[in-house]
Amino acid sequence: MNPRKSVAGLFMLVFRKTLEGIERPQMPADVVIVGGGPAGMACALRLSQLIDRHNASNPDSQLSKENIYVLDKAREIGQHCLSGALLDPRSMRELLPDFEKEAPLNSSVNKEAVYFLTENSKLKFPITPPPLRDHGNYVISLNRFVKWLGSKVEAAGITVFTGFAGSELRFDGERVTGVLTDDKGVDKQNQPKSNFEPGYELQAKIVILAEGTRGSLTKQLINKFDLAKDCNPQTYGQGVKELWEIPSERIAPGEVIYTMGWPLTSREYGGAWIYGGKDNVVSLGFVTGLDYPDPRLDPQRMLQEFKRHPFVAKLLEGGKMIRYGAKSLPYGGWWAIPPVAGNGWMILGDSAGFLNSQRLKGIHLAIKSGMLAAETAFDAMKKDDFSAATLGAFQQRVESSWIKEELWKVRNFHQGFEHGFWRGMFHAGIQQLTGGRGLRNRYPGTAGYTRMKKLVDLPANGGAEAHLIGNAKGDGKLTFDKLTDLYHSGTKHEEDQPAHLVIHDTDICNSRCIREYGSPCQHFCPANVYEMLDDASAPNGKRISLNPSNCVHCKACDIHDPYQIVTWVPPEGGGGPNYDGM
Amino acid sequence: MPEKILVVVEQREGKLNRASWETLVAGQSIAAETGWILGAAVIGSGVASIASEIAGKRVAKVYDLESPALNPYTPDAFSAGLKQFLSSNQPKLVLMPHTYQVRDFIPKLATAMGRTVISDCVGYRKDGEKLLFTRQMFQGKFAADVSFSCDAPWFVTFQNGAFRGDKVEAGASAAPVETVDLQIAAGTVRNQPQEIFKEAKQAVDLTQAEIIVSVGRGIKEQKNIELAKQLAGALGGEIAASRPICDSGWLPMDRQIGSSGQTVAPKLYLALGISGAIQHIVGMKGARAVIAVNKDREAPIFEIADVAVVGNLFDIVPPLIEEVKKAKAGT
Numbered sequence: 001m002n003p004r005k006s007v008a009g010l011f012m013l014v015f016r017k018t019l020e021g022i023e024r025p026q027m028p029a030d031v032v033i034v035g036g037g038p039a040g041m042a043c044a045l046r047l048s049q050l051i052d053r054h055n056a057s058n059p060d061s062q063l064s065k066e067n068i069y070v071l072d073k074a075r076e077i078g079q080h081c082l083s084g085a086l087l088d089p090r091s092m093r094e095l096l097p098d099f100e101k102e103a104p105l106n107s108s109v110n111k112e113a114v115y116f117l118t119e120n121s122k123l124k125f126p127i128t129p130p131p132l133r134d135h136g137n138y139v140i141s142l143n144r145f146v147k148w149l150g151s152k153v154e155a156a157g158i159t160v161f162t163g164f165a166g167s168e169l170r171f172d173g174e175r176v177t178g179v180l181t182d183d184k185g186v187d188k189q190n191q192p193k194s195n196f197e198p199g200y201e202l203q204a205k206i207v208i209l210a211e212g213t214r215g216s217l218t219k220q221l222i223n224k225f226d227l228a229k230d231c232n233p234q235t236y237g238q239g240v241k242e243l244w245e246i247p248s249e250r251i252a253p254g255e256v257i258y259t260m261g262w263p264l265t266s267r268e269y270g271g272a273w274i275y276g277g278k279d280n281v282v283s284l285g286f287v288t289g290l291d292y293p294d295p296r297l298d299p300q301r302m303l304q305e306f307k308r309h310p311f312v313a314k315l316l317e318g319g320k321m322i323r324y325g326a327k328s329l330p331y332g333g334w335w336a337i338p339p340v341a342g343n344g345w346m347i348l349g350d351s352a353g354f355l356n357s358q359r360l361k362g363i364h365l366a367i368k369s370g371m372l373a374a375e376t377a378f379d380a381m382k383k384d385d386f387s388a389a390t391l392g393a394f395q396q397r398v399e400s401s402w403i404k405e406e407l408w409k410v411r412n413f414h415q416g417f418e419h420g421f422w423r424g425m426f427h428a429g430i431q432q433l434t435g436g437r438g439l440r441n442r443y444p445g446t447a448g449y450t451r452m453k454k455l456v457d458l459p460a461n462g463g464a465e466a467h468l469i470g471n472a473k474g475d476g477k478l479t480f481d482k483l484t485d486l487y488h489s490g491t492k493h494e495e496d497q498p499a500h501l502v503i504h505d506t507d508i509c510n511s512r513c514i515r516e517y518g519s520p521c522q523h524f525c526p527a528n529v530y531e532m533l534d535d536a537s538a539p540n541g542k543r544i545s546l547n548p549s550n551c552v553h554c555k556a557c558d559i560h561d562p563y564q565i566v567t568w569v570p571p572e573g574g575g576g577p578n579y580d581g582m
Numbered sequence: 583m584p585e586k587i588l589v590v591v592e593q594r595e596g597k598l599n600r601a602s603w604e605t606l607v608a609g610q611s612i613a614a615e616t617g618w619i620l621g622a623a624v625i626g627s628g629v630a631s632i633a634s635e636i637a638g639k640r641v642a643k644v645y646d647l648e649s650p651a652l653n654p655y656t657p658d659a660f661s662a663g664l665k666q667f668l669s670s671n672q673p674k675l676v677l678m679p680h681t682y683q684v685r686d687f688i689p690k691l692a693t694a695m696g697r698t699v700i701s702d703c704v705g706y707r708k709d710g711e712k713l714l715f716t717r718q719m720f721q722g723k724f725a726a727d728v729s730f731s732c733d734a735p736w737f738v739t740f741q742n743g744a745f746r747g748d749k750v751e752a753g754a755s756a757a758p759v760e761t762v763d764l765q766i767a768a769g770t771v772r773n774q775p776q777e778i779f780k781e782a783k784q785a786v787d788l789t790q791a792e793i794i795v796s797v798g799r800g801i802k803e804q805k806n807i808e809l810a811k812q813l814a815g816a817l818g819g820e821i822a823a824s825r826p827i828c829d830s831g832w833l834p835m836d837r838q839i840g841s842s843g844q845t846v847a848p849k850l851y852l853a854l855g856i857s858g859a860i861q862h863i864v865g866m867k868g869a870r871a872v873i874a875v876n877k878d879r880e881a882p883i884f885e886i887a888d889v890a891v892v893g894n895l896f897d898i899v900p901p902l903i904e905e906v907k908k909a910k911a912g913t
Contacts, residue, residue, distance in 0.1 A: 025726075159723065161723060163721065164720065197721075200719070200720070476882075483860065484859070484860050486861075487859075487860040487861055487864075492842070495842055547825075547829070549842060
C-alpha cells in the first residue's frame, strides 16, 4: 500500500517538522550569522576586520574569530543569491575601499532610460527621474559578487557552513540563545533514513539573521516577540528574472532601461528592468507588487507578456534565454521595518526590510546593515555583554547612518501607490518635493494579500487584466511556460524528504480557497510547486498537491497566500536553485 | 599491569571484513603510543581460521570467541557474547570497524554495559595522558576531538578508510590464540534471522533497456499502470515514468526518467500520456525513436516525437498490446 494514502484513501501531504526526542550535537559559538548573502557576508567580513585590528593593537586581550560562523542553506556560496542587479558602491567602498579593483563587476552604468509602455508603443520620459539615475553604479551578477565576497570571508578565517540551513531559533525567556540547523536524511514521512544526521544545536551569544526576504527564522522571531506590532505591515514585490544572450550591438554593457505600464494596468504596482552586460548577456526582469487585486495574476506570466511588447521582443529576437530565477523583495520601507536588535539577536538586509523601493535597490543597504551589526557585535564581544543593552546600539547605528537618511526620504513611497498607478505618481511627486513626507509624515500601509479580491467580485474573463489571467503558455522562443523557465533555474532538492511548504490546513485549500480565490498559489508561485490535481473525492473535484523539489526559495507562498496558512521552512540544506551567473 | 586494547575484527559468514585490518592498524598505532597491550578477538562459530590469520600480525594475543549460537549473526547473540568476554577480559579500549554489522549491535552492547560509544571516528590523538578520538562534524567541515569520561571499556568505531589496512604490521612470530567458549543461554537470542538476500541496488537498470514504455499523468489512476506494464511486457521492454507518477508512489523512484531521475537512450521510447516538460525531455531525448501518445495536440512531447499519436491512450494501448502479441506470435 502506498503509505501516503490515509485509510480513507485521501492523499496525505506530510510536512517537514523538527524531529523530537533526538539527541543533537551541540556546539558553542560566539556569533552565528544565518544567511550568506551580501548582508551576512559583509557582516562577517567587517567583524573580522575589527577583530584583526583589535588584536594587532591589544596583544593582551585577543579576540577569537574561531567561533564565528556563517550558515548558508545553499550547497555553494552565492548559489541562492539573485538580484537584477545594480550595485550602488557606497557601502562597499566603506567595507573594502579598493573593492572596485578586484570585485567581479560586470560594467559601469553609462546610460539610463525610463519608458512608459502601452500595449504597442512606448513613451520615453524626457528626463530620467532622479531616483533612477544610476551613473556610477555597477551592473553585477549578485551570485558572482557574493561568491567573491564569501571567498574573502573564508580567507579571513571565518567558517562558512554551506549546505546548512537555520531551521529553528532557540530561546531562553527574552533571549535568543542559538540556532538549530536542519535535520538531514529525513524521508517523505518525516522518518530518519539510514543517512540521517541530526541538526546541530549552535549555542550562540549573538544570532544575526541575514536570511533575505521573509526569513523563516526572522518570522519566528517577529512572531515570538510581536516585533511588528508598531510597524506598517511589510509589503512585497515578486521579481522574476531571465538572463538572455542576444545578438551583439543591441544594448551596450552598462545601459539601463526601466519600464512602467504595460502589461500592468493602473491597478497593479510594478515594472521592469533591462540591464546590458558584457558578452551580449542581458538581465531582464519584472517586479510585480504582491498586492494586486486579481488572484489569477501570475508574476512569471507578467514577464512573458512584457517580453512580447514589440520594444522588448525586438531586443531579444534571435537571442536565447539562458537562466531563470525568482525572488521576493520587501517594499514596505522605513515604517515596515521591525526593531532590528534585542537580547542576543540582530536582523539585517532584506530580512529587516532595508530596501529602497523607489530606487529598486537593497544590496548596498544590506551590506551597510551588515557592517553596522558587525560593529555592534564587536563591541559586545569586547564587553562580553550580548544583551539588548549592548546590541540595541545596532538600532541607533542604523538610525544615525545613511541607511535611515536614504530610507527616510522614501518612507511613504510605496504606500502612495496602494490606490493605483496614477494616484501613486501624484503622491510620489509631492513626496519628492517634501523630502519624502508627502501629505503626512507616516502613510499607513496594508498587507498585500488583503487586497486580493474574491472571484465573485471580479469579471470572469479578467476584464482589463484579461491578458494577464492564468499561467503562461510560452512559444518556446521568446516566451516560456513555467516549467521550462524553472528548468533554467538549476533547481535541485533531495526528492525523498517531507514537504517544506507547510500548509497548516489543507482543507482550506480544497474547500474554500479553490472556490473563493481560484487557488492563487498555482499562479503566484514562480516554480510550479503548487498544483491543484483532479480528485473526485475532494469537495470541489480538485485537491492541493505539492512539488517541493521545484521550489526556488522565493517565499511568495508564505507572503501572499490569502489565508496566511503557508509557512515556508528550509528544506534539507544544499537543496534549492543554482543561480550561477545570475 | 599496563592497560589492554582489544580490536574486535569483523567476520560475516566466515569471511574477514577488510575494514578489520584498518582497525588493527589503529590498535597497533595506539598501542605503540601508549604502551598498552594490544589483543584482537574474532567472534562467531567455527572462525578459528580467521583467528590464526590475525595471529600472524603484531598482536599480543588473539581470542577466538566461539558459540554455536553466534551463527547466523544476530545482534542479541553478538552483544551478549561480547559482553560476557569483555566483563572478564576487562580491556580499557575496544576498537571496531564502523561497519553495518557493528552499527547494528554496538548500541545494544554499550547500553547493556552502561557505557558509551564514540562512533565513526576518523583518527585519534594523544594529548598528554588523554586519548582523544576525532569525529567529523558539519559533513566533514569540522572535526571534533572527543574523549571518554566514563569507566572502561571504552568503545570506539573507526570509519572506513581512516587508517591504511595495508600498513598492518606482521608479528615476529605467530601470536598465541586462545579459544573461548561463550555461554549464550537459551532465550538470549530473540532475533530470528531469515534467509539472507541482497536487495538489488536498482531493481532495474533502465539505462540498459532497449525498449522503454513510459507513463505520465495521462495514465490518470494507479490501477491503469497495469495497462502500460502489459504493453512493456508484450514488447519485452521496461516500464518507466515521469516525475509525478513516481512522486505519487505509483512506481518506484528508480523508474523515474528526467532531470531528477535517470537519463536513458533506448532504441524505442514509448511515451504514454506524458506532456513532455523539459525536465522529462532531458532524460530521454537520446532515444533512437520516440513514439508519443497524448490527448493534447499541443503537448511539447510531440516536438521531439518521431511518431506522434494524438488520442486517448486508453483507446490506443489495448489494441496495440494485441497487435504486438499477434506480430510476435507470427514470427
